Amino acid sequence: MVRSEYLFLGHQPGGGADSVRIDQLRSWPTECEYGLDKRDLRNAGWEHPALALKMQRVWGIPILKKSTGLNVIFFRAPNLEEWRRLETGLRIELEKFSSERARRIIETLQPKHLVVIGLEIFRRLDPSATSGLVHNGRRLVEQGEIWGVTAFGIIHLSGARLSGDDLNAIRAYFGERISN
Numbered sequence: 001m002v003r004s005e006y007l008f009l010g011h012q013p014g015g016g017a018d019s020v021r022i023d024q025l026r027s028w029p030t031e032c033e034y035g036l037d038k039r040d041l042r043n044a045g046w047e048h049p050a051l052a053l054k055m056q057r058v059w060g061i062p063i064l065k066k067s068t069g070l071n072v073i074f075f076r077a078p079n080l081e082e083w084r085r086l087e088t089g090l091r092i093e094l095e096k097f098s099s100e101r102a103r104r105i106i107e108t109l110q111p112k113h114l115v116v117i118g119l120e121i122f123r124r125l126d127p128s129a130t131s132g133l134v135h136n137g138r139r140l141v142e143q144g145e146i147w148g149v150t151a152f153g154i155i156h157l158s159g160a161r162l163s164g165d166d167l168n169a170i171r172a173y174f175g176e177r178i179s180n
Contacts, residue, residue, distance in 0.1 A: 002108075004109070005111070005112050006063065006111060006113050009106075009121075010070075010071045010117045010118070010121075011073060011117070011121045012071050012074070035056070035062075036052065058157070058170050058171045059171075071102070073098045112149075112150070114152070116146070121153070122142055125146045125151070126146050129143060131144075141154050141173050
């Protein structure tokens, strides 16, 4: 979606070769899967919809349906540990290939805001970011700029143990900064 309110940027797709759905290979999706209800997430092949459900709690389904997303690395690995086991030269080449294209896609789509899922990935893309949200002594959100777009890094909503209070604090943080 061109000029969407948000473009969500993940690290890499995760899963194995059997995780690929044929409909994902034919064309761009017509709506952001993060905005699907729980039943439709399962029908779309999401075995563990925790990330989408937590994103819905923070941004709400209407905003997510009008948003888009991609991964900074296009190649699938079951997890970050497996990804890092690739031969270093090959891994760096694949990361550079993907990152350059992700940047071009983001420049073309012109989202109003970029949300990077995972603070470690955000810090790699914008190591100068300093402001953000610390809640109960834990950094939940960082803010900066990536590829010319106002960007936010968020703690990985499904990878970290977050309380309902943490999710409410993240929702309030975005509500104060961005008019929905």
